[in-house]
Amino acid sequence: MSTHVYYVPSTNIMGKGCLKEIGPYIQELKLKKALVVTDKFLVKSGIAGKLLAVLDEAGIQYALYDEVKPNPTCKNVHDGAAFLNSQGCDYLISIGGGSPQDTAKAIGIIATNGGHIKDYEGVHKSKNKSLPIVAVNTTAGTSAEVTINYVITDEERKVKMVMVDKNSIATISVNDPELMIDKPAALTAATGMDALTHAIEALVTPGAYPVTDATALAAVELIFANLARTVKNGHDIEAREQMVYAIFLGGMAFNNAGLGYVHAMAHQLGGVYDLPHGVCNAMLLPYVEEENAKHVPEKFRKIAKAIGLQVEVKSDQECADFVIESIKALSKEVGIPSKLSELGVEEVDLDLLAENSMKDACAPGNPFIPTKEEVIALFRKIL
Numbered sequence: 001m002s003t004h005v006y007y008v009p010s011t012n013i014m015g016k017g018c019l020k021e022i023g024p025y026i027q028e029l030k031l032k033k034a035l036v037v038t039d040k041f042l043v044k045s046g047i048a049g050k051l052l053a054v055l056d057e058a059g060i061q062y063a064l065y066d067e068v069k070p071n072p073t074c075k076n077v078h079d080g081a082a083f084l085n086s087q088g089c090d091y092l093i094s095i096g097g098g099s100p101q102d103t104a105k106a107i108g109i110i111a112t113n114g115g116h117i118k119d120y121e122g123v124h125k126s127k128n129k130s131l132p133i134v135a136v137n138t139t140a141g142t143s144a145e146v147t148i149n150y151v152i153t154d155e156e157r158k159v160k161m162v163m164v165d166k167n168s169i170a171t172i173s174v175n176d177p178e179l180m181i182d183k184p185a186a187l188t189a190a191t192g193m194d195a196l197t198h199a200i201e202a203l204v205t206p207g208a209y210p211v212t213d214a215t216a217l218a219a220v221e222l223i224f225a226n227l228a229r230t231v232k233n234g235h236d237i238e239a240r241e242q243m244v245y246a247i248f249l250g251g252m253a254f255n256n257a258g259l260g261y262v263h264a265m266a267h268q269l270g271g272v273y274d275l276p277h278g279v280c281n282a283m284l285l286p287y288v289e290e291e292n293a294k295h296v297p298e299k300f301r302k303i304a305k306a307i308g309l310q311v312e313v314k315s316d317q318e319c320a321d322f323v324i325e326s327i328k329a330l331s332k333e334v335g336i337p338s339k340l341s342e343l344g345v346e347e348v349d350l351d352l353l354a355e356n357s358m359k360d361a362c363a364p365g366n367p368f369i370p371t372k373e374e375v376i377a378l379f380r381k382i383l
Helices: 023-027 040-044 047-058 074-086 098-113 185-204 210-232 237-257 261-273 277-292 297-307 316-333 347-359 372-381
Strands: 011-014 033-037 061-065 091-096 133-137 149-154 159-164 172-175
Touching: 011 237, 023 047, 033 047, 033 074, 033 098, 040 047, 047 061, 047 091, 061 074, 074 098, 074 149, 091 098, 098 133, 098 149, 098 159, 149 261, 159 261, 172 237, 185 210, 185 237, 185 261, 185 277, 185 297, 185 316, 210 237, 210 297, 210 316, 261 277, 261 347, 261 372, 277 316, 277 372, 297 316, 347 372
Parallel strands: 011 172, 033 061, 033 091, 091 133, 133 172
Antiparallel strands: 149 159
8 A cells, every 4th residue: 555645734724804814823933034025016016015014913024025027037036045044034925826936935945955946956855844934825826835846947948947845835825815806817817727737637647546636626626617707707706715725625636646747848838938837737738638538538537527527428538528628618718828829839949848848847747658759749739
């Protein structure tokens, strides 16, 4: 019998309006001064200000670092780590989507382990636990606030480095749907499809087991029921709250089961073209799963049931076809582009993209390992 280890932050605060209640949880950590990690957009839009108001009211000391880029770079990380030291901060509070969360994790690892962030590419490379992190999420998608993964772009190699590191997990995660109501429809769609990708890849990977299956299937069901609603009306707080539960469930699933080739390939598109991660995942998802279904058809029966198909009278192939078509239909409904060429991706780069996909930390989690030619063919399907 194999052993499974289940990673999740020790405290997880979620639900409408919960941001206002986090002060006492932070005070319980008995730390001196936080580095608040975020980006210019969240400061300008006033979303970061909502967190700062809570910290001010609770008398929590902090310094603000708002230089994070949409695809955070090594420079972002090391500038942040230098600022943390200069300000005498002993923990981090991240607010944002995956980019500020990933940057905070990377800064936390550098602060306690030293070296260059490139040293930690791969699986469990650090020796020491990160500084404590309070991860305040603002997007219904990446699940970065609950996972042991983070992704940093090496701007020299134009590669998204994937770090899977149990030492990087946040101490407290915060998911308040009220922070998400003003998110643009396109961002809501992209992050929601990212969450769906997490759940589906966690279901088909060989690393899946009953606990991860249960959370991933619940996430699939919630996303199909609520994502289009949140894209149509960002102020639908009930649908937003259901998406918060979906990302938490999906995050717990892939955090412990793993991901696969959708993420391996999407990371390269982000690294070379600086494209939104969720959009890349959404475009690749049906085509990669079409291939995966040939290897693990029985997994698609479970997914089809979660989406609402009466699977008892269907074959494995019919279930797989239903899942693929349902993903494509949802992508179309929420406005995901259908061709990579619309986003500036060129045929000449497919060889490099495929080469780097095969080296990605998520690649071994796929139900089958494609050849380079097969990876190029998958990219070409959506070119």
